Structures are given as structure tokens and as C-alpha cells.
Amino acid sequence: MFGYVLRRLFIMIPTLLVISFLVFAIIQAPPGDYLSSYLSELQSQGEAVNPQKIEYLRKQYGLDRPFYEQYFIWVTNLLQGDMGYSFEFSLPVSKVVGDRLALTAVVSVATVLFVWLVSFPIGIYSATHQYSLGDYGLSIIGFIGMATPSFLLALVMLYFANVWFGTSIGGLMDPVYLDEPWSWGKAQSVLAHLWLPVVVIGASGTASQIRRLRANLLDELQKQYVVTARAKGLPRGRLLVKYPLRLSLNPFIADIGTLLPEMVSGAVIVSVVLSLPTTGPMLLDALRSQDMFLAGSFLMFLALLTVIGVFVSDVLLGFLDPRIRLGAGATK
Amino acid sequence: MTSLVDDPPHGRPRRRPLAEPMPHQVSTDPFDPLSIERLSPEQERYYLASQWKMMWWKFLRHRLAVVAGIFLLVSYATILASEFLAPYSLHSRHVDHIYAPPQGIHLFDGNRFVGPFVYGYSHALTRANLQRVYTAPRSQLQPMRFLCSGDKYYFWGLFESDVHLVCPAPGGTLFLLGTDRLGRDMLSRILYGARISLTIGLLGVSVSFLLGVTIGGLAGYHGGWVDNVSQRLIEVLRSLPHIPLWLALAAILPVTWSPILIYFGITIILGLLDWTGLARAVRSKLLSLREEDFCVAAQLMGARPQRIIARHLLPSFTSHLIASVTLAVPNMILGETALSFLGLGLRQPITSWGVLLSEAQNVSVVALYPWLLLPAVPVILVVLAFNFLGDGLRDAADPYK
Numbered sequence: 001m002f003g004y005v006l007r008r009l010f011i012m013i014p015t016l017l018v019i020s021f022l023v024f025a026i027i028q029a030p031p032g033d034y035l036s037s038y039l040s041e042l043q044s045q046g047e048a049v050n051p052q053k054i055e056y057l058r059k060q061y062g063l064d065r066p067f068y069e070q071y072f073i074w075v076t077n078l079l080q081g082d083m084g085y086s087f088e089f090s091l092p093v094s095k096v097v098g099d100r101l102a103l104t105a106v107v108s109v110a111t112v113l114f115v116w117l118v119s120f121p122i123g124i125y126s127a128t129h130q131y132s133l134g135d136y137g138l139s140i141i142g143f144i145g146m147a148t149p150s151f152l153l154a155l156v157m158l159y160f161a162n163v164w165f166g167t168s169i170g171g172l173m174d175p176v177y178l179d180e181p182w183s184w185g186k187a188q189s190v191l192a193h194l195w196l197p198v199v200v201i202g203a204s205g206t207a208s209q210i211r212r213l214r215a216n217l218l219d220e221l222q223k224q225y226v227v228t229a230r231a232k233g234l235p236r237g238r239l240l241v242k243y244p245l246r247l248s249l250n251p252f253i254a255d256i257g258t259l260l261p262e263m264v265s266g267a268v269i270v271s272v273v274l275s276l277p278t279t280g281p282m283l284l285d286a287l288r289s290q291d292m293f294l295a296g297s298f299l300m301f302l303a304l305l306t307v308i309g310v311f312v313s314d315v316l317l318g319f320l321d322p323r324i325r326l327g328a329g330a331t332k
Numbered sequence: 333m334t335s336l337v338d339d340p341p342h343g344r345p346r347r348r349p350l351a352e353p354m355p356h357q358v359s360t361d362p363f364d365p366l367s368i369e370r371l372s373p374e375q376e377r378y379y380l381a382s383q384w385k386m387m388w389w390k391f392l393r394h395r396l397a398v399v400a401g402i403f404l405l406v407s408y409a410t411i412l413a414s415e416f417l418a419p420y421s422l423h424s425r426h427v428d429h430i431y432a433p434p435q436g437i438h439l440f441d442g443n444r445f446v447g448p449f450v451y452g453y454s455h456a457l458t459r460a461n462l463q464r465v466y467t468a469p470r471s472q473l474q475p476m477r478f479l480c481s482g483d484k485y486y487f488w489g490l491f492e493s494d495v496h497l498v499c500p501a502p503g504g505t506l507f508l509l510g511t512d513r514l515g516r517d518m519l520s521r522i523l524y525g526a527r528i529s530l531t532i533g534l535l536g537v538s539v540s541f542l543l544g545v546t547i548g549g550l551a552g553y554h555g556g557w558v559d560n561v562s563q564r565l566i567e568v569l570r571s572l573p574h575i576p577l578w579l580a581l582a583a584i585l586p587v588t589w590s591p592i593l594i595y596f597g598i599t600i601i602l603g604l605l606d607w608t609g610l611a612r613a614v615r616s617k618l619l620s621l622r623e624e625d626f627c628v629a630a631q632l633m634g635a636r637p638q639r640i641i642a643r644h645l646l647p648s649f650t651s652h653l654i655a656s657v658t659l660a661v662p663n664m665i666l667g668e669t670a671l672s673f674l675g676l677g678l679r680q681p682i683t684s685w686g687v688l689l690s691e692a693q694n695v696s697v698v699a700l701y702p703w704l705l706l707p708a709v710p711v712i713l714v715v716l717a718f719n720f721l722g723d724g725l726r727d728a729a730d731p732y733k
Contacts, residue, residue, distance in 0.1 A: 018568045026577070029584045147715040149666050151673055152689070152708045155698060162699040258570065265575035269670050273693070283576060284674060287583040299580060302573050310571045 004318050019303045024071045027296040084293025093297050101301050104278040111263045114198045115205045123213030145207035150266040154200045154273040201266045205259050220244035256313030261306045390728040397724020400717035411527040418520035419498050419506050421483035426515035431701045434510040449475040474504030510703035522707050528684035536664035539603025544610030549641045552618025566608045574605050582676040591682040602664050617649050651729035659722035662715040685711050
């Protein structure tokens with residue numbers, strides 16, 4: 001098991017390298033280097049330009065060097081914890097992002113947990129009570145949840161909160177805590193506000209997860225060994241937990257790998273609509289104003305989050321399924 | 333038993349019957365040794381049906397999928413004649429009717445049958461917050477006209493016309509789904525938006541289909557390092573969150589591009605990240621198929637890999653490909669909607685459902701004018717329909733079900 005985890009960790013390194021290269025290529029793609037556009041912007045606003053500072057930044061981030069050298073500098077800086085310089089805010093990126101990264105991670109992890117906790121019992125119910133009224137009802141809700149874009153769900157929720165309660169339910173904490181340092185009260189406030197974005201972001205994932213678990217479990221339940229076990233007198237509940245459920249759990253766990261990128265994707269848009277203090281709104285602004293280091297570090301962070309998520313799902317799968325752990329993993 | 337006179341093999345010879353020999357009949361028709369194997373027309377229809385025909389029958393049994401397919405056909409048919417179906421043209425503004433609420437269609441005024449008509453608006457500005465308040469007094473009856481002349485348009489840019497399916501009464505209004513902040517008719521805009529939103533899904537899917545089949549095909553057929561590289565690439569792309577990447581790529585598109593170029597740029601961006609699932613499916617199918625005898629035969633006859641993949645291997649799972657492509661379209665539509673909603677996708681004057689929804693970004697606007705959210709309804713319906721259709725196709729394509 002240890003060897004498997006180690007091997008899996010080792011694979012993450014080239015993956016992250018490729019991702020970092022892609023991200024850097026994307027943020028580099030717009031024509032012109034950032035400093036010259038920054039300079040011209042400052043000048044057009046009639047602000048004083050400090051040539052020394054510009055020169056320092058240019059040197060620090062190697063903006064006059066060729067592409068691959070810039071990339072190398074960016075990556076080594078990233079590894080040392082220097083995420084670059086935000087031209088929009090005239091601050092180092094690490095100062096700008098504040099606790100946005102942590103909050104994004106909290107929202108994403110909470111969403112994945114929510115998806116699991118909700119879809120697991122519902123999926124089992126749907127499969128064991130196939131074609132019952134409850135199954136049909138849940139299926140319809142599931143399909144609608146799958147087809148509704150998450151930002152729309154967020155808007156509709158906001159709309160009804162506005163119509164029914166006359167309040168805005170956006171944000172991730174009470175406005176009083178916005179610029180406060182972290183405290184117990186602030187953490188509680190975050191927890192109290194967390195449910196809405198989690199439900200909104202998780203809706204589509206929950207729906208598809210339910211459908212998948214239902215389909216897997218139904219496949220298992222039709223197999224001969226289930227009939228045999230029943231004929232031999234194994235109680236229904238015990239049988240379900242002992243065999244079919246465990247087998248159908250496999251894809252369920254494996255899906256974190258695909259679930260997490262979806263959650264992170266959804267979170268970006270939903271957080272714009274709900275104005276959450278996570279990466280979403282700031283990433284959007286950074287992309288619009290071509291504040292490249294800021295955008296780059298957000299993209300990199302989101303990718304890192306999903307890569308770690310995939311890693312966790314693989315390790316869990318390894319625990320669950322010896323075939324994967326023993327490295328037969330060459331799936332065809 | 334040919335006759336009754338034969339002796340049984342054992343025992344005494346049987347006595348011949350005294351009466352007349354029993355009549356027996358021998359057919360004079362020519363003997364047909366295949367008579368049992370010959371099929372009745374009914375059976376023939378069933379047993380000799382091609383694979384596609386069987387799939388079609390199986391598909392027809394899937395009621396929901398058929399309904400979804402018909403719905404999609406109708407939706408795509410409307411984009412052929414958006415100009416004719418929409419009561420107004422795409423950009424016609426009605427400054428007197430900004431943020432007008434939807435007008436309901438009525439048939440009866442009191443107890444009197446009038447035919448389809450709407451009640452005209454009268455609006456007032458509230459002093460407190462300068463909000464327009466529309467009322468529809470029961471006095472102004474505005475009967476709808478059909479096949480009438482209204483706003484002028486160029487039909488697909490080809491010829492000028494002004495015939496619409498429905499028009500407002502002369503001097504009246506017909507805003508069945510309300511108007512937006514410039515007083516443009518929402519229904520007309522949704523009908524025009526379908527043209528962009530529905531086609532962008534198809535175009536994006538064709539990009540991802542091309543990429544997926546090519547890369548998956550090469551990986552599956554050649555194996556070895558080609559396979560390894562493409563597998564790693566797919567893993568990387570799959571573990572990336574799509575929407576942030578779409579956003580980043582869309583942000584690269586130069587602002588100076590014309591709307592139509594942006595449109596194509598967006599389709600390519602949508603396709604660029606979405607081919608991985610298809611490539612995986614193609615690869616795993618090819619890995620098993622290339623060991624088949626017919627593939628070896630083709631190789632021995634000197635066919636090039638390109639020909640073998642395209643001519644012999646791909647056709648054997650076309651049906652699966654079609655099903656998975658159908659299931660990929662809604663992702664594209666949702667992706668475009670999300671991008672445009674955030675203002676990084678298509679821009680005015682191109683009108684898609686996402687562009688229309690971007691007007692509804694602000695909750696305070698939505699709270700006052702909820703009909704701005706209506707473009708979401710076709711989005712949800714189309715996505716649902718594609719999902720049902722794809723499910724039906726997949727089940728039909730599966731020979732083991």
C-alpha cells in the first residue's frame with residue numbers, strides 16, 4: 001500500500017509540471033508583456049511611474065527573457081512560495097489573495113462531502129426501490145438538477161430569498177467579519193453561510209452521482225449471486241451491504257477524480273453570482289484586466305486542488321480495491 | 333410413413349385392412365428441402381434487419397428519447413426560420429416599453445369570444461424609485477394578427493421581407509415574454525438566440541469529435557509511446573477544472589475580433605478541452621478491435637493504418653460514438669451559456685441564450701424583472717432533451733440490452 005501511495009505521489013510531479021506549463025502558456029498568450037501594458041495604463045491615468053520599480057519588477061520576473069526562461073523563473077518562484085506580482089493591485093499576489101485560496105478549498109471539500117452524503121443514501125434507495133414513486137420523483141429532480149446550470153440555480157435561490165425573506169443570502173460570512181482577522185465567531189459565520197453555495201454547486205454533481213450509483217447498483221442486484229444469497233436466506237439488508245453495495249462503491253469513489261474538477265468549475269461561476277470571497281470573482285477580474293500573475297496563480301491553485309483530489313480518490317480506491325493497489329492498474 | 337402396407341420390422345405381418353385402402357395424399361408440388369428454413373415475411377423483416385434497423389426499433393421503444401428527439405428536431409427547425417417566427421426583429425427597441433412584463437394571450441374578454449388577443453399596457457413612473465409600473469387595463473383589446481407584415485428583416489441575409497407568423501395589432505404591442513432594458517422583445521431574442529446557442533453545441537462537438545477520434549484512434553491503434561503520451565495528456569486535461577480554463581482561453585481572444593470570429597473561437601475553445609472522454613472511449617474500443625481477424629487481414633493486404641482505422645475499425649462502433657457525441661452536446665451548450673453569462677464568451681450584437689442571461693446577472697434586476705431569467709428555460713429543456721436522447725441512443729446501441 002505504501003508503495004502504491006508513493007508511486008501515485010510520484011506521478012503527480014510530471015502532471016503538475018505539464019499543468020504549470022499549460023497555465024503559463026495561457027497567461028502568456030496575450031500580446032505584449034504585462035509591464036508595458038501596465039506602464040501605458042499608468043501613464044494614461046496620469047500617474048507617476050517609478051522607473052526603478054518597473055526595472056526591478058522586470059528583472060525579478062525576467063520579463064525581458066525568452067519564453068522558456070520566464071517559465072522557469074515563474075515555476076521556481078512558485079515553488080518558493082512567490083506567486084508573482086499583481087499589477088492591478090500593485091501588491092505581491094500572495095498579499096492580494098489573502099484567505100481566498102483557503103476558503104475555496106473549504107467550499108470545494110465541503111461540496112464533495114455534501115455530494116457524497118446526499119447521493120449515497122438516495123442512490124441506494126432509488127436502486128432498491130426501482131420504479132417506485134419515490135424513485136421516479138427523485139429521478140425527475142435529479143434530471144432537472146443535472147440540466148440546470150449552477151449559476152442559474154444560484155440566481156433563482158437569490159431571487160426567491162429576495163422575494164420571500166427580503167434579504168440577500170449571498171456572501172460567505174456576515175458583512176461585519178469581512179475584513180476582520182480570523183476568530184471563532186468568523187469561522188461560525190462562515191459555516192452558517194456555507195450551506196447555500198455548497199447546495200448550489202453540488203446540485204448537478206449530486207444528481208449525476210445518484211444516477212451513476214443507481215445504475216451500478218441495479219446492475220449488481222440483477223446478478224445471480226444475489227439470488228443465490230437470498231435463496232440461502234441472507235436477509236435483504238445484510239446482503240445489500242455485504243456484496244452489491246461494496247462492488248458498486250468502486251466507481252463511486254473513483255468519481256471524485258471527475259467530480260472535483262466539476263465542483264471547482266461550478267464554484268468559479270457560482271461564487272461570482274453569490275459574490276463569495278473565493279477565487280472565482282477575483283480570477284474573473286484578473287482575466288478581464290489581464291493581470292497575469294494573479295490569474296496564473298489562481299489557475300495553478302485550482303489545478304493543484306483537483307490534482308490532489310484525484311490523488312486522494314486514487315488512494316481511497318487503492319484501499320478499497322486490491323486489484324488497483326497491486327498495480328494491475330493498466331486499465332484498458 | 334409412406335404407406336400402410338409396409339410390414340412392421342418385427343412380429344407377424346399385419347393383416348391388410350379389408351375395406352378400401354385409406355386415402356392418402358402425396359403432394360405433387362416440387363420438393364423443397366429449404367421449406368423449414370424459409371422465413372415468413374414477418375420473420376424476414378425481423379431476422380434480416382440490419383444492425384441500424386434493429387437499433388432504430390429499440391430506440392423507438394424508448395418513449396422519452398423519442399419525445400426528446402422530436403423536441404430537438406423542432407427546435408433546430410425553428411432556427412431555420414427565426415426571422416419569420418419572431419414577432420419582432422432582433423434589435424428593434426421600444427423605448428416606451430422598457431422592462432415591460434409579459435403579456436398574456438387571452439381568448440375571451442369577459443364572456444365574449446374575441447380570438448387570441450392581448451391587453452395593451454399603460455405605464456406610469458413611480459415617484460419614489462423611478463420604477464416603471466405597467467398595468468394592463470381591460471379596456472385595450474389588441475387582437476393578434478397572423479401572417480402579417482411587421483419589422484423588416486433580411487432572411488438569412490438573402491432577401492428582404494417583412495412577413496411574420498404573428499404580429500401585434502396595429503399600434504399595439506405583443507411582448508409575450510416581456511422586454512429587456514432596451515425594450516427589446518424577449519421572445520424574439522430567445523428565438524434568435526437559439527440560432528447561436530444550438531449551433532455552437534454542434535460545432536464545438538464536431539471539433540472535439542475530430543480531436544477525440546484522431547487522438548484516440550492513433551493511441552488505440554498504435555499503442556506504445558503514442559498511447560502513453562496521449563494517455564498522460566488526457567489525464568492532465570481531465571484533472572483540470574474546465575470552466576476556469578475556458579475563461580482563461582476566452583480572455584485571450586483579442587477584443588478586436590469580429591463577433592463571428594469570436595463565435596468560432598469560442599467553439600474551438602469549447603471543443604479543445606472536451607475531447608478527452610471520446611478519445612478514451614475510442615482508444616479502449618480500438619485496443620480490443622485491432623486484434624480481430626479482419627483487421628489483421630486488412631493489414632496483410634497492405635492497407636495503411638489511416639485506412640484501417642477509418643474504414644474498418646471506426647464503423648464497428650459508430651453507434652456508440654453517436655450516442656456519446658449526443659451526450660457531449662449539452663456540455664457545450666452549458667459551457668457557452670456560462671462563458672457568455674460571465675461576459676467572457678460571445679458578445680453583443682451576437683445573441684445567444686447565455687448573452688441574454690448575462691442581463692440577469694444582478695439579483696436586484698432579477699427581483700424586479702424576473703422574466704429576464706426566461707432564456708434559462710430553453711437552455712434547461714434543450715440540455716434535458718439531449719440527455720434523454722443520448723440515453724436512448726446509448727441503450728439502443730448496446731446489443732446486450
